[in-house]
Amino acid sequence: MEHNDGGANCFITNHLSHFTSYIPKPLQVRQLNGSSINALGYGLKLVQCPTTKIIIPLWPTCYMPTNPQCTFSPTALKHYLHYSTNTIHLECLHITTSNGQQLSLPSVKDHSINQLLDYHKFLVVKPISSSDPLSTPIPKVFSANSEASLTRLLAHQRLAHNSDEVLDTMCRNQSLLSLPKQPFPSRSCPCIICITAKFMHPPKAKTTSYVLTRRGQLLHIDFWFWSIPSIQGFTSLLSIIDGKDRMLWTFPTANKRPPLAILDYFFAILEKHNIPVCNVRVDEDGALANSSEFTDFLVQKKIAMETT
Numbered sequence: 001m002e003h004n005d006g007g008a009n010c011f012i013t014n015h016l017s018h019f020t021s022y023i024p025k026p027l028q029v030r031q032l033n034g035s036s037i038n039a040l041g042y043g044l045k046l047v048q049c050p051t052t053k054i055i056i057p058l059w060p061t062c063y064m065p066t067n068p069q070c071t072f073s074p075t076a077l078k079h080y081l082h083y084s085t086n087t088i089h090l091e092c093l094h095i096t097t098s099n100g101q102q103l104s105l106p107s108v109k110d111h112s113i114n115q116l117l118d119y120h121k122f123l124v125v126k127p128i129s130s131s132d133p134l135s136t137p138i139p140k141v142f143s144a145n146s147e148a149s150l151t152r153l154l155a156h157q158r159l160a161h162n163s164d165e166v167l168d169t170m171c172r173n174q175s176l177l178s179l180p181k182q183p184f185p186s187r188s189c190p191c192i193i194c195i196t197a198k199f200m201h202p203p204k205a206k207t208t209s210y211v212l213t214r215r216g217q218l219l220h221i222d223f224w225f226w227s228i229p230s231i232q233g234f235t236s237l238l239s240i241i242d243g244k245d246r247m248l249w250t251f252p253t254a255n256k257r258p259p260l261a262i263l264d265y266f267f268a269i270l271e272k273h274n275i276p277v278c279n280v281r282v283d284e285d286g287a288l289a290n291s292s293e294f295t296d297f298l299v300q301k302k303i304a305m306e307t308t
């Protein structure tokens with residue numbers, strides 16, 4: 001039985017055995033009411049509707065062994081998977097998956113009273129050969145004599161996690177040997193690697209010229225390299241120009257990694273002078289815009305990035 005919680009913004013499970021893949025990394029889950037609860041880790045739980053055979057990937061599912069029940073969250077289904085959900089008279093839940101498949105949970109007479117839906121009709125799809133969800137999945141190795149059955153997921157993973165549309169085009173054009181002429185059947189669950197490794201983009205502001213009213217509102221930052229090291233051994237330069245008064249600061253550095261420690265120090269000094277930094281503008285294809293360290297740093301500092 002899973003608790004259908006309209007207010008929950010994530011899926012919760014209290015059984016490790018429910019996970020298809022699991023990352024034992026503790027995290028805090030923020031609830032819609034503003035409070036936070038601790039989860040021991042998170043992962044992917046797959047459930048299958050026995051009548052329609054549609055598999056629903058519940059991602060991210062948080063592991064909370066002390067939680068009294070497993071929680072199913074229509075909000076998370078909408079937010080993370082773009083499924084639409086519709087509760088009819090609080091009796092019956094209709095789910096439309098992102099590729100248009102529909103399933104509805106039969107009405108349960110108790111539901112309108114206690115908000116419990118009969119989700120035990122859903123089967124938890126478990127890892128095929130793993131009884132211990134904590135063990136890392138063992139990749140199958142195919143030798144020259146055995147033949148891997150090429151599925152959409154395997155092809156997607158071998159081709160650098162490309163999009164389904166690109167893979168379909170490659171099949172139609174027969175771009176590679178052994179790709180089927182007809183595109184693969186569509187996937188019923190997402191690629192766990194794509195979900196886990198998803199790049200976090202910082203909030204981007206529009207690149208428009210606007211009136212700057214104070215210092216720190218917009219900093220132009222560039223980081224560039226020299227082909228010949230300076231006498232003191234510097235190989236790159238961080239330059240920062242304030243958009244309001246065009247004040248310039250430069251910091252030479254001895255390596256090509258984004259100098260986050262310098263930026264951290266610089267922003268702290270500005271903060272001390274009551275100049276909080278709101279936006280930074282960097283080159284579209286520069287060393288900074290392409291650095292996930294730098295963009296993560298901005299996210300952490302709550303600074304929006306603009307690109308030229």
Ligand SMILES: [Zn+2]
Pocket residue numbers: 156157161191192193194195
């Ligand atoms: Zn992938």
